[in-house]
Amino acid sequence: MLGRAYRQVNLLGGKVASSMLCKFLKGFFFPRAVQMMDDAGSADALLALMQDVDEEVRHWATFGLGVLGDLNSDEIRDALSQRTTDPDSDVREESLVGLAKRKDQRVTQLIGQ
Numbered sequence: 001m002l003g004r005a006y007r008q009v010n011l012l013g014g015k016v017a018s019s020m021l022c023k024f025l026k027g028f029f030f031p032r033a034v035q036m037m038d039d040a041g042s043a044d045a046l047l048a049l050m051q052d053v054d055e056e057v058r059h060w061a062t063f064g065l066g067v068l069g070d071l072n073s074d075e076i077r078d079a080l081s082q083r084t085t086d087p088d089s090d091v092r093e094e095s096l097v098g099l100a101k102r103k104d105q106r107v108t109q110l111i112g113q
Contacts, residue, residue, distance in 0.1 A: 043071050047079050055088040062091050066098020077104050084110050 046069075049061035065071070066080050081104070083095035099107040 043069070043076070047075065050079055050083055055086075055091065058083070058086060059088060059090045059094065062086075062094040062098065066094050067101070072102050077102055077106075080104070081106050 043065065046061045046065040049057050050065065052058050052061065062080070062083050065076060066083075077099065080095045080098040080102075083091050084099070084106075086092050086095070096107055096110060099110070
């Protein structure tokens with residue numbers, strides 16, 4: 001469901017798509033996130049959104065996949081690890097929580113920095 005919505009909104013491109021998608025994420029997706037996280041398309045969409053130019057979109061995507069979601073893979077842990085150097089402090093914090101939740105050893109080194 002999220003994957004389909006992401007593809008439709010992404011067709012608009014640029015800042016408009018990011019703004020609309022962020023409203024969608026906060027208003028629709030996150031209240032339903034727990035039920036949707038077993039959807040592979042949702043995980044793929046969130047992985048893509050974690051790299052969005054809009055910091056709010058990156059924050060909510062990282063929160064959704066890292067904190068609310070239980071999916072665990074090398075790809076997800078690597079994406080969370082990449083977000084630990086994000087310019088936005090909320091994104092960095094959500095990524096650390098996601099790594100800790102998955103017992104990723106990188107979190108120990110990152111917390112010590």
